[in-house]
Amino acid sequence: MSGAFDLILCLMILGTAGIALFVRDALAAIAFFIAFGNLMGLAWLSLGAVNVALAEIAIGAGVTGILLILARARLLALGDPVHSGDTPTWLWLGAFAACTSFSVLLAATVLSITPESGLDRVVAPLMPGLGIENRVTGVLLAFRAYDTLLESFVLLGALVAVWSLAPARAWPGRPAEPRMADGQMHQVAGASGRVLLPVALVMAAYLVWAGSDLPGGAFQAGTVLAGGLMLAAMGGAIGLPRSDRPLLRAALVLGPLVFLAIGLGGIAAGGFLIYPKGLAKALIVTIEYTLFLSIGVTLALLVAGPPVADSPVPDAGGNG
Structure with a gap:
């Protein structure tokens, strides 16, 4: 079978x-x-x-x-x-x-x-010291945390690069509205977005929590959140924010900065990105929760594109 x-x-x-x-x-x-x-x-x-x-x-x-x-x-x-x-x-x-x-x-x-x-035979003996069971999370947040930290800043840098494409007269405005102009498609996307955005948020939070011991983690949770945000925006359930909103910028940098701060704090425990004994799981979960929020918001804004001076509603219902 x-x-x-x-x-x-x-x-x-x-x-x-x-x-x-x-x-x-x-x-x-x-x-x-x-x-x-x-x-x-x-x-x-x-x-x-x-x-x-x-x-x-x-x-x-x-x-x-x-x-x-x-x-x-x-x-x-x-x-x-x-x-x-x-x-x-x-x-x-x-x-x-x-x-x-x-x-x-x-x-x-x-x-x-x-x-x-x-590498399983090398990683497995080191997992008990972290207090978590998911070896993928252990590798990403402990044994190759340098790469993961850099990736979080690369993702943020990609958004900055996309924003830099905006004309001077459009900055710091909103991205083009992704709302569907076709009536039926707009209604479907709107109804789906209102239902699925809260579900996506809860699912993303669960994926982060479960990621310590089961499959999941910040990146998977962030993509789920980004999908929910964009679907809700396509249906008009939420609007895309201006690029200069303080809360938006705080959400974008929160994950990378918390990750970097915990990494620097590890110097006192023996080296950069070294977790103090007994605190590894708590610090990893903290990093994952802040990263998932930043990843979700960053991915959604990357999909939305740079700010525009005028945000016409595109005709998504034409034949193509």
């Missing part, structure tokens, strides 16, 4: 990926891309990689899907028909050859790794 399920899942993944690539209608391509992301999440789940599955579904299907929907809406508002044109045969063949070569190289690399060569 498991083999049959895996075979059907693989065929569905290949099928949705193929349709998303070759269909000419942009809306259909986005729908199949979102389906592809959810199926990939199921594939990771069947492999036991629950953390990766959560990230794939939240980012690959959720946040990226919303980003593509908004991009299509804004292109329609600019008069773009949002249809793919004829692609030369040589370009298809070249893309197929490149993807095939990369897939073979990736498969050969993965298959060459033996189970005994993993």
